[in-house]
Amino acid sequence: xxxxxxxxxxxxxxxxxxxxxxxxxxxxxxxxxxxxxxxxxxxxxxxxxxxxxxxxxxxxxxxxxxxxxxxxxxxxxxxxxxxxxxxxxxxxxxxxxxxxxxxxxxxxxxxxxxxxxxxxxxxxxxxxxxxxxxxxxxxxxxxxxxxxxxxxxxxxxxxxxxxxxxxxxxxxxxxxxxxxxxxxxxxxxxxxxxxxxxxxxxxxxxxxxxxxxxxxxxxxxxxxxxxxx
Amino acid sequence: xxxxxxxxxxxxxxxxxxxxxxxxxxxxxxxxxxxxxxxxxxxxxxxxxxxxxxxxxxxxxxxxxxxxxxxxxxxxxxxxxxxxxxxxxxxxxxxxxxxxxxxxxxxxxxxxxxxxxxxxxxxxxxxxxxxxxxxxxxxxxxxxxxxxxxxxxxxxxxxxxxxxxxxxxxxxxxxxxxxxxxxxxxxxxxxxxxxxxxxxxxxxxxxxxxxxxxxxxxxxxxxxxxxxxxxxxxxxxxxxxxxxxxxxxxxxxxxxxxxxxxxxxxxxxxx
Numbered sequence: 418x419x420x421x422x423x424x425x426x427x428x429x430x431x432x433x434x435x436x437x438x439x440x441x442x443x444x445x446x447x448x449x450x451x452x453x454x455x456x457x458x459x460x461x462x463x464x465x466x467x468x469x470x471x472x473x474x475x476x477x478x479x480x481x482x483x484x485x486x487x488x489x490x491x492x493x494x495x496x497x498x499x500x501x502x503x504x505x506x507x508x509x510x511x512x513x514x515x516x517x518x519x520x521x522x523x524x525x526x527x528x529x530x531x532x533x534x535x536x537x538x539x540x541x542x543x544x545x546x547x548x549x550x551x552x553x554x555x556x557x558x559x560x561x562x563x564x565x566x567x568x569x570x571x572x573x574x575x576x577x578x579x580x581x582x583x584x585x586x587x588x589x590x591x592x593x594x595x596x597x598x599x600x601x602x603x604x605x606x607x608x609x610x611x612x613x614x615x616x617x618x619x620x621x622x623x624x625x626x627x628x629x630x631x632x633x634x635x636x637x638x639x640x641x642x643x644x645x646x
Numbered sequence: 647x648x649x650x651x652x653x654x655x656x657x658x659x660x661x662x663x664x665x666x667x668x669x670x671x672x673x674x675x676x677x678x679x680x681x682x683x684x685x686x687x688x689x690x691x692x693x694x695x696x697x698x699x700x701x702x703x704x705x706x707x708x709x710x711x712x713x714x715x716x717x718x719x720x721x722x723x724x725x726x727x728x729x730x731x732x733x734x735x736x737x738x739x740x741x742x743x744x745x746x747x748x749x750x751x752x753x754x755x756x757x758x759x760x761x762x763x764x765x766x767x768x769x770x771x772x773x774x775x776x777x778x779x780x781x782x783x784x785x786x787x788x789x790x791x792x793x794x795x796x797x798x799x800x801x802x803x804x805x806x807x808x809x810x811x812x813x814x815x816x817x818x819x820x821x822x823x824x825x826x827x828x829x830x831x832x833x834x835x836x837x838x839x840x841x842x843x844x845x846x847x848x849x850x851x852x853x854x855x856x857x858x859x860x861x862x863x864x865x866x867x868x869x870x871x872x873x874x875x876x877x878x879x880x881x882x883x884x885x886x887x888x889x890x891x892x893x894x895x896x897x898x899x900x901x902x903x904x905x906x907x908x909x910x911x912x913x914x915x916x917x
Contacts, residue, residue, distance in 0.1 A: 420742070420745035420746045420748075421746045423742075423745075424742045424743075424745075424746055427733075427734075427742070428732060428733060428734070431733035431734075432733050483732075484729035484731055484732065485729075486725045486727065486728070486729040487729045487732060489701070489706045489723070489725070490723065490725065490729075490743075490790065491746065492705075492706055493704055493705060493706060493721050493722070493723045494743065494746050494747050495746060496705075497705075497708075643708065644665070644666065644667075644708070646701070646706045646707055646708075
């Protein structure tokens with residue numbers, strides 16, 4: 418299965434299409450950090466929110482680069498379960514690359530404020546919380562991208578619609594407050610929590626929520642794949 | 647021979663298939679089987695469901711009802727059109743597929759080298775897939791299915807786009823898979839089937855599949871022969887020339903002789 422993950426990553430990286438989401442990501446991060454310096458954890462919380470659509474889009478591109486017949490050949494070679502898992506793993510790996518870029522960008526453009534007082538979080542803590550926030554967004558983004566991929570949506574228009582609707586709903590429902598907020602992955606709640614002092618309970622709750630959401634969306638993807646080779 | 651007798655018959659048991667819930671049935675109540683060392687040709691008009699049946703047998707499309715039992719572990723599928731729109735060279739692609747198939751780097755290199763030579767793809771090994779002619783791309787499609795010896799080989803219109811010399815390769819490869827105890831399924835609408843003597847005929851029509859006994863209609867008998875090792879190549883060639891079907895050659899390191907591409911081309915020219 419690792420060989421198939423590698424094959425798909427190479428296929429994705431060799432076509433110029435890998436460039437588009439990376440540029441889009443850099444652009445949004447540039448705008449985000451252009452406004453001034455911020456405390457690392459707080460900045461990373463917002464970074465994870467703006468990166469969510471980019472990660473989902475990148476996943477859709479990665480899965481769609483492979484021709485339909487080649488996907489079926491891979492299925493014959495390794496079986497349906499591993500074929501699907503390899504696609505998701507390849508997308509997650511590519512997403513991790515983008516997350517690393519996102520964590521590095523503020524340091525390169527001077528977008529972070531170093532701690533001044535004893536009550537500020539240390540740089541290491543800020544980085545760790547930033548990584549955590551991005552890792553919460555990644556599985557949900559991969560799941561959304563997979564649901565929008567051509568094998569599920571069949572036509573380009575429908576694919577873009579699923580992707581756009583998913584992103585808009587994730588953000589709008591996140592703003593809607595606790596009643597409907599549970600239907601979206603916890604992007605905005607995580608950003609809000611990072612802006613204040615984050616308790617262990619809240620962190621655990623947000624982690625569980627993000628994983629549960631991603632797990633449900635991935636289950637939907639796998640269910641939909643059952644009839645779509 | 648021992649392995650042949652004990653390998654299982656792959657069966658489709660009352661299989662129904664449609665592409666979406668509530669959609670029209672593409673295949674209804676298909677019950678059919680294929681054993682080790684057996685070949686079947688799938689016939690039918692355009693759009694009758696030949697490719698669908700092949701993909702069902704290969705395990706790409708799951709049945710909506712019914713089940714497929716005892717499908718061999720290693721399946722090779724040669725699609726009707728090889729997807730050449732991929733950023734790999736011929737050798738890079740085949741090596742990656744061999745690795746995906748679970749071969750070690752050394753095994754993968756050996757298998758790829760063997761099939762590149764065998765199919766005359768050597769001069770194209772560094773060429774990008776997108777730049778290949780249709781026939782050459784089709785050969786890559788054939789090679790990727792054979793990197794691991796398949797227990798079931800499924801070929802969708804394998805003769806499409808192949809030149810005269812290359813067309814001879816298909817029955818040769820099929821013969822080797824059968825001799826190794828594998829099963830082979832081929833779809834064909836051009837009447838190339840005559841190149842596969844002894845194959846069963848499955849006709850797809852009206853959403854169902856009907857089977858006709860092997861061409862010739864006579865029952866087949868397996869004869870075991872003992873031949874001095876030095877004369878094996880000769881005897882196999884002679885028996886094949888007389889239209890007999892060699893199932894397997896066993897003994898001490900005696901490879902099953904195969905017709906090379908050169909004599910294949912000669913046979914094509916003579917016919």
